[in-house]
Amino acid sequence: GPRILAGPMASQRLYAGVPFYAGITLDEIGGRGVRWWEREGGAAAWPAPAAAPATSTPAAGPEANGRLRLGTFRSIWSGPEVRVSPALKFVHPRARVELSPDDARRLELFDGDKVVVGAGGATVEATVALRAAIPAGSAFLEGNLVEGPLVDVRKATAAQPVAVGAPEVPAAPAEEPGTRMDEQFPTPRDVREESP
Numbered sequence: 001g002p003r004i005l006a007g008p009m010a011s012q013r014l015y016a017g018v019p020f021y022a023g024i025t026l027d028e029i030g031g032r033g034v035r036w037w038e039r040e041g042g043a044a045a046w047p048a049p050a051a052a053p054a055t056s057t058p059a060a061g062p063e064a065n066g067r068l069r070l071g072t073f074r075s076i077w078s079g080p081e082v083r084v085s086p087a088l089k090f091v092h093p094r095a096r097v098e099l100s101p102d103d104a105r106r107l108e109l110f111d112g113d114k115v116v117v118g119a120g121g122a123t124v125e126a127t128v129a130l131r132a133a134i135p136a137g138s139a140f141l142e143g144n145l146v147e148g149p150l151v152d153v154r155k156a157t158a159a160q161p162v163a164v165g166a167p168e169v170p171a172a173p174a175e176e177p178g179t180r181m182d183e184q185f186p187t188p189r190d191v192r193e194e195s196p
Helices: 007-017 086-091 101-107 188-194
Strands: 068-073 096-099 114-119 122-130 138-142 150-155
Touching (some): 096 101, 101 150, 138 150
Parallel strands (some): 096 122
Antiparallel strands (some): 068 150, 096 138, 114 122, 114 150
């Protein structure tokens, strides 16, 4: 086709190629926009579905039995750009589980409590964040470290986590005179004191 030399030419080509934009002009759009389905003939340009969607009742989920339905989400601060940026170290993600205030009361948990979230043998330590918008009976866990339709949420024990299989770190050797960096290399003060 002909070359597009300006914005209005591109708009005209778009309007001609998309059925529900047919006949629209830049003046009609103006600074406020246009809802194509409200224009005369706009909704008719949308293709009709081939068949009506099936409407069946979904199968019931597993019995909760005191557990919470699991939902997961990804924080905008969990990307690799954040992890490698020293300036954004303060926003590095920590595991967080969002609960409704009703569930927190039932489980005797408070905002900021350390908890263990688990299902099917997998667990993750997280910090409780209470959100009024969370439906009762649900827990939203940041990340996808635990799977399953239902999870248990319980207070974490006070014991420090143990690194399994990690080598033991040897104690630092005692410093010997003349081995510290500030003793090996002269400082400006040392140079001034030694100058005649």
